[in-house]
Amino acid sequence: xxxxxxxxxxxxxxxxxxxxxxxxGDTSGVTSPGQFADVxxxxxxxxxxxxxxxxxGGVLTLCVRNTxxxxxxxxxxxxxxxxxxxxxxxxxxxLSAAGERPLLMGGGTGSPPLYPLCASLLRLGARPGVAxxxxxxxxxxxxxxxxxxxxxxxxxxxxxxxxxTGLPTxxxxxxGYTSVxxxxxxxxxxAIDREADCxxxxxxxEARMGCGFGACMGCTIETKDGPRRVCKDGPxxxxxxxxx
Amino acid sequence: xxxTSVKLCGEELKNPIIPASGTFGYGREFAGIYxxxxxxxxxxxxxxxxxxxxxxxxxxxxxxxxxxxSVGLQNPGVDTVIERELPAIAGFFSxxxxxxxxxxxxxxxxxxxxxxxxxxxxxxxxxxxxxxxxHGGGMGFGTTARGAAEVTRAVRRAVKKPVIVKxxxxxxxxxxxxxxxxxxxxxxxxxxxxxxxxxxxxxxRRPVLGSMTGGLSGPAVFPLAVRMVxxxxxxxGIPIIGMGGVRSAADVIELMLAGATAVGVGAANxxxxxxxRDIVSAxxxxxxxxxxxxxxxxxxxxxxx
Numbered sequence: 001x002x003x004x005x006x007x008x009x010x011x012x013x014x015x016x017x018x019x020x021x022x023x024x025g026d027t028s029g030v031t032s033p034g035q036f037a038d039v040x041x042x043x044x045x046x047x048x049x050x051x052x053x054x055x056x057g058g059v060l061t062l063c064v065r066n067t068x069x070x071x072x073x074x075x076x077x078x079x080x081x082x083x084x085x086x087x088x089x090x091x092x093x094x095l096s097a098a099g100e101r102p103l104l105m106g107g108g109t110g111s112p113p114l115y116p117l118c119a120s121l122l123r124l125g126a127r128p129g130v131a132x133x134x135x136x137x138x139x140x141x142x143x144x145x146x147x148x149x150x151x152x153x154x155x156x157x158x159x160x161x162x163x164x165t166g167l168p169t170x171x172x173x174x175x176g177y178t179s180v181x182x183x184x185x186x187x188x189x190x191a192i193d194r195e196a197d198c199x200x201x202x203x204x205x206e207a208r209m210g211c212g213f214g215a216c217m218g219c220t221i222e223t224k225d226g227p228r229r230v231c232k233d234g235p236x237x238x239x240x241x242x243x244x
Numbered sequence: 245x246x247x248t249s250v251k252l253c254g255e256e257l258k259n260p261i262i263p264a265s266g267t268f269g270y271g272r273e274f275a276g277i278y279x280x281x282x283x284x285x286x287x288x289x290x291x292x293x294x295x296x297x298x299x300x301x302x303x304x305x306x307x308x309x310x311x312x313x314s315v316g317l318q319n320p321g322v323d324t325v326i327e328r329e330l331p332a333i334a335g336f337f338s339x340x341x342x343x344x345x346x347x348x349x350x351x352x353x354x355x356x357x358x359x360x361x362x363x364x365x366x367x368x369x370x371x372x373x374x375x376x377x378x379h380g381g382g383m384g385f386g387t388t389a390r391g392a393a394e395v396t397r398a399v400r401r402a403v404k405k406p407v408i409v410k411x412x413x414x415x416x417x418x419x420x421x422x423x424x425x426x427x428x429x430x431x432x433x434x435x436x437x438x439x440x441x442x443x444x445x446x447x448x449r450r451p452v453l454g455s456m457t458g459g460l461s462g463p464a465v466f467p468l469a470v471r472m473v474x475x476x477x478x479x480x481g482i483p484i485i486g487m488g489g490v491r492s493a494a495d496v497i498e499l500m501l502a503g504a505t506a507v508g509v510g511a512a513n514x515x516x517x518x519x520x521r522d523i524v525s526a527x528x529x530x531x532x533x534x535x536x537x538x539x540x541x542x543x544x545x546x547x548x549x
Contacts, residue, residue, distance in 0.1 A: 045511075215269045220303070
């Protein structure tokens with residue numbers, strides 16, 4: 001965990017209610033894809049946790065969906081705004097057992113955090129497949145970013161307005177993957193945990209947190225190994241670990 | 245060179261700063277980012293006889309100037325704390341810690357207290373009769389003078405270490421309860437625990453917290469803590485660990501002037517993991533600013549004249 005002051009250098013809307021913030025600062029605290037950052041938003045008492053969608057060259061990337069007072073303030077922040085951020089939080093994804101053909105599955109704002117993971121897996125020589133799900137074409141995120149890595153994502157929308165109709169979990173049926181890495185809504189992650197037909201499954205959970213670094217026990221979930229903190233013991237949990 | 249040391253129930257602390265129970269885990273998370281030996285002491289997460297999962301989520305909500313929690317005493321149980329956490333603490337903290345003891349019956353309080361009483365690393369037993377987030381225990385004992393007296397008496401008879409009773413602000417007259425604890429032999433008092441509170445989500449039209457209500461802490465409650473420490477100081481002769489929304493060295497001085505011998509730092513640790521360390525390092529300069537040479541000299545100082 002590292003505490004630092006970051007300066008907003010860019011704030012762009014990616015989809016209705018979803019903003020991408022580029023923040024300049026010391027990103028050396030980020031040690032693995034799948035970790036999160038905890039942002040102190042002026043006007044809020046508690047920090048807000050967001051998955052890291054990039055941490056390269058001193059620029060931290062966060063994608064923020066406007067869901068309440070804190071995220072409304074954050075998505076309205078202008079370039080030049082300075083924010084106190086804790087980085088390097090959580091365990092992050094374990095890339096060591098990905099195998100040759102990992103399948104990356106994202107739902108909504110769970111998709112962008114898979115982008116740095118995808119880049120890392122490519123650097124390790126894997127050939128990742130990517131399946132992303134959104135409510136509609138309008139809500140789709142990060143398709144061009146994955147394309148820039150040379151990956152054509154399989155897209156699923158609930159209303160069929162883009163790609164295939166339905167949920168990204170349908171991508172599991174094709175088989176042939178050596179591991180699954182997923183970030184998205186809890187029901188999606190639970191379905192992947194049930195249905196993925198491979199030994200390595202890495203699920204990045206979201207939870208309402210108090211502190212974000214393991215002190216308050218606010219985000220505890222039940223796992224087969226007993227109570228675990230999403231912020232400190234997770235946010236990434238393995239196959240069959242979480243009691244849904 | 246100012247002197248920040250204080251004495252709490254006979255034990256010397258290099259400064260009065262004690263991270264409060266439930267905001268510091270068992271110290272591990274903070275020991276990873278700074279040397280905890282700068283602290284006066286720190287208080288362990290509230291511990292029961294058996295492991296407890298705690299309350300349903302959401303366990304956390306927010307107020308304009310504070311946090312509501314309904315964690316519900318999640319802890320691994322006293323045996324695991326003694327076997328696993330205390331040896332780990334020995335690796336990063338050389339002083340004595342405060343053990344926070346919770347129970348759902350007089351017998352449980354006594355059994356947990358007895359176990360911690362035999363641990364040389366534990367300097368004080370903080371008896372929590374004020375957790376607002378559990379039923380059939382916790383605050384059930386702390387809201388009447390009779391209940392507080394019963395727990396204090398039972399624990400005091402069973403142990404050798406100093407017994408500090410942690411009081412709830414969710415009462416009509418905290419002084420009556422403080423007096424009852426002192427009369428039964430309490431060596432000190434901690435106050436305040438969190439203030440019973442609630443948030444409702446207009447979108448769902450339901451309480452935000454899984455267990456409906458939670459305990460409010462943070463700067464919102466600081467003036468309430470100052471008032472209660474002041475009142476209790478006027479009522480009893482035993483030392484007080486003052487706490488409730490402390491976030492600066494100036495707050496520490498204010499609570500000590502109200503009557504605190506030591507000062508707990510709670511919610512601030514959750515927002516800024518370095519908060520307790522930073523308060524310790526800001527203290528000498530803050531003392532200079534107000535012409536304080538020996539911190540002990542100001543305890544209860546606001547009551548003079």
